Amino acid sequence: MTKISFKDDYSEGVHPSILDALNKTNLIQQDGYGMDDYCAEAAKLIRGKMDNPNADVHFISAGSQANLIVLSSALKSYESIISTDIAHIAVHEAGAIEAVGHKINTVCTENGKLTPEDIKSVLDQHGDEHMVKPRIVSISNSTEIGSIYDKEELTKLSDFCKHNNLLLYLDGARLGSALTSEHNDLILSDIAKLVDAFYIGGTKNGALLGEAIVVCNDELKKDFRYNIKQKAGLLAKGRVLGVQFIELFKDELFFDLAKHANSMATKLSKEISSLGHEFLTQPVSNQIFPILPNELIEKLKEKYGFYVWQKIDDEKSAVRIVTSWATKETDVESFIVDLQS
Amino acid sequence: MTKISFKDDYSEGVHPSILDALNKTNLIQQDGYGMDDYCAEAAKLIRGKMDNPNADVHFISAGSQANLIVLSSALKSYESIISTDIAHIAVHEAGAIEAVGHKINTVCTENGKLTPEDIKSVLDQHGDEHMVKPRIVSISNSTEIGSIYDKEELTKLSDFCKHNNLLLYLDGARLGSALTSEHNDLILSDIAKLVDAFYIGGTKNGALLGEAIVVCNDELKKDFRYNIKQKAGLLAKGRVLGVQFIELFKDELFFDLAKHANSMATKLSKEISSLGHEFLTQPVSNQIFPILPNELIEKLKEKYGFYVWQKIDDEKSAVRIVTSWATKETDVESFIVDLQS
Amino acid sequence: MTKISFKDDYSEGVHPSILDALNKTNLIQQDGYGMDDYCAEAAKLIRGKMDNPNADVHFISAGSQANLIVLSSALKSYESIISTDIAHIAVHEAGAIEAVGHKINTVCTENGKLTPEDIKSVLDQHGDEHMVKPRIVSISNSTEIGSIYDKEELTKLSDFCKHNNLLLYLDGARLGSALTSEHNDLILSDIAKLVDAFYIGGTKNGALLGEAIVVCNDELKKDFRYNIKQKAGLLAKGRVLGVQFIELFKDELFFDLAKHANSMATKLSKEISSLGHEFLTQPVSNQIFPILPNELIEKLKEKYGFYVWQKIDDEKSAVRIVTSWATKETDVESFIVDLQS
């Protein structure tokens, strides 16, 4: 029997309406490398959604690629990045950022979110040319443990960065889930105002592949396509990305898909809570981290795919459950039943 | 009026049967990052086609990425690459290879192909630690100007490399076109025997995107996925690549598509020849470089998209015409008519 | 009035007998780039002192350069370094290691020394290709806060590394001070047996400039001069380094100079202790970190140069006092008097 996977939000292919769009446009000839009509149209739609007609929008294949391209574009070789110690860039990109020459100064946090105080603690330790020079702050929203930034938090971060001559970058691999969380008060245009660059994740929100890098700060715009090309991120058939992002943003599909993922996670977390289990972090997006008895975990593993995240004590562990645009409500319900048995 | 494009072989999307396969497998849950069943199956098919059960096969998004990953995997920081001066890696990757630390020693060639003598000329100039140490030879088949290697040429290169402790790598962005050329006598299993690593280009031969890296030399296999990940080449939905390569290699689709591209190019070049025009290089694959009067070029440009490659004299220039799996015979015929008018 | 500096161990020039040697050999013609007779002779002397006739010895200008060359030589791009979070390579080299592509996985320690448990904690977190692959452990002896490894500690580290397929590297910027500490039980030949590579610091122990890299592990020896050259570390007049290391190692000068530095530090720390002050870490080498009242610190600063290292509480701070081969006993005595007034 094949297991039902709650491992991640990229276990399925692509939302059917996006596949339809790829089909319909398939044989129309287009220029290569992102110079096609679809990318232009998708960029326009995204600029519209965030009410920022001057932002540059570039489409690339993967989130790690987006991080690599933006961060390396923004930095001189002696400049560093500040992030949490669980940031994807710091842990799960096989040293990609260091491989292009930059140190990441990490700060330990409890909830995966950076605060001005965290950043200040790094700045206080970096005073002269014997050390790297912190230059850009990188945050994720939602974070790697499913938490999200609210408007006040992001505004404070943004203000602090501006006052300290730091750039602010947001890894939006799961931005859809963050922006459609019940706990969220940020909208896309807030993000565009508060950060210097970010990316809107498609891969984990219904696209076949693809992320939209948004460059808000004029200083980062120049020669950006050179960086994309050099980091091997300029797809010959850029149309593949453009067509998908048109579908995601011509109406509300991007937000609808994320809402579904969130609602499945909420359904799960409410039930888990009502059964008396606690969570490693408060469940607010499509990644939740319930703490379950090891025995129960073993039993669930027979039918479901998920990761054991962290040992809590000899009897309990936190697991990671991820829902997606494609998660079936019946699978959630089945999981809930098995939780109780 | 939209022009008919002969600019490149990636102006359209994907072969319909591949799109069907993506559709059929779309909602089946799979593990991420290339650990899915489809990638495993596609790798098996490719190993079968080249009669090399021990080769490692990895799927990634783009040709520049394949070059970057293989070459950087193979080299220490002081080791260099030998290529022609028109090699894609040397000219058209925005310095991606240098950006990860390696010098490319280029040799000027007339037909885009490297010979043992070319390589020897580089080796003769590199004797000690004040210079880089040449370590890998990178060739393209077909080459950047459409020429192809025959079995004798590739064998001689391979022998020379082995005797000189050099690795041999083949950029197969257009390997399909090379292997199905009327002038070709190489088969996939020859390639696998004669080079240490190569990639089979999907993007330019009917795939939506995707290349299959084949690592034949055991020494290059270790930790290869670390390199893919670090260069941001590990696609979350690796299934997208696996599904496509199954379609290309479960029967003969890969070769059939390339044959079509070649036959369209042959039809064009025969007519061009019969009209008394010469070629910059002998037309043997899906890229041809006829030399045409500038006046005719200007007229053709009104209806067709293509690149002017090189000025020949005040009256003539060489242009690049590229055909693909999707090129319509009617468009070729229309072009031929317009050539004569 | 010029202050008396206890800031560091490189405030003066070079030990006079070394300067004499430079003078005597000055006009004798030699080959460049370390191929001179003096470098050969110095390497032979060092191999003799450590009873390892097969080690490779290379001379370069500076400690940061030694770290950069050895670590980058030893690693593939996805491999990482494990060090303490106060290691010179992790903090005070302006990101030099990351600039050539490698992540440093740091561990927080109390006394500046790494243990097998520290290393294991990093290994436990690194399991697959989504993360870097730890490959080399880098320690400093004496450490950045003046502590030293004893034979048992270094042996345990070495064993642990061997059992876990990790290389072990020792930054010996202040190896002289470590090996001549009253608390030390290691000799040079122990080091050469227990680590894969290390360097013997000249700059901070009486040389004008210069460090001797010792490569013990055969696997790291190949093409090492290519790495030195590429990192701009091959000095045209390599003789300058060879001549100095002959002086340091033809008799016992290297050890005598370090002993003097240590004895000056011991004299200071004994008096400081007897006055009732505590230390941030136990004083065992030529760097000591007494905790003094802020008021006293301010007064001392009028006559002496030294760094305030760390705030302890509102009334006290730890300061760093460094002695050297050139520290005058009269200056130490004067400092002691001023401590008491």
Next chain:
Amino acid sequence: MTKISFKDDYSEGVHPSILDALNKTNLIQQDGYGMDDYCAEAAKLIRGKMDNPNADVHFISAGSQANLIVLSSALKSYESIISTDIAHIAVHEAGAIEAVGHKINTVCTENGKLTPEDIKSVLDQHGDEHMVKPRIVSISNSTEIGSIYDKEELTKLSDFCKHNNLLLYLDGARLGSALTSEHNDLILSDIAKLVDAFYIGGTKNGALLGEAIVVCNDELKKDFRYNIKQKAGLLAKGRVLGVQFIELFKDELFFDLAKHANSMATKLSKEISSLGHEFLTQPVSNQIFPILPNELIEKLKEKYGFYVWQKIDDEKSAVRIVTSWATKETDVESFIVDLQS
């Protein structure tokens, strides 16, 4: 019998008056890492000599290091360098420039000198983000084959660069020899006006080691010490460099030493000419390249050290003869005698 070396201009140690200065200042305590009084004084002297009070002057150990630091400071990762194909940076630095991420676009020249036309030929081939973006022109004066730029040539280069948004950098490893050549009409202040950055070579003109980087363009000045530190170029005892450059520039020692080297080369080349031998390039500085019969070369090799540069035909080869500040006139005379026998 030891051979007399004409291999290079760094076969001896240091000019005696510089050694005296090192001796006199030896035990005076100074701050480390180039923040000492001597570096400050030397920088002031150099700024005075070139009549440019605003230039930044930094002292580092070696020429390859100077090139590496300046070029990497000036460039973004996708920007490239234009140089001749025999430039030291392109051939004899073991790929150091590529190792920090930059492509060098080389141009073949006959006399080792770049012209605006050469640069234009590179610019013409680089039009979009698929290629690197040429950003800095790197020349050497004197060049790697002993030729020198005159004022008109350098002015034209400088104008061309300014009009094309290119920076101009000059590798002055042998700037002393260039500026004191009989054929020279440039002075130090011309250089400072015409280029964006350059370095004044000490190592090959009488210093023990050391080069003075001069940054003229304000845009390149920011955070420059970060770059020096990161490339491991910040010497702990920076005083060693400062003291030497004071000696070289407090009076005319720098120029006097170069004049001696040139006069020895001139004496040699006049005699060689009068004996009917030709030269590979016109002899104008301290590197000359006479074309001699192979038999004579073999005979000379028994008593003299020098490099055979290039085969001319079956009977003759060009050799490289280098004179220095330390070349003895008696050795030159002896060589002349042996040429004739």
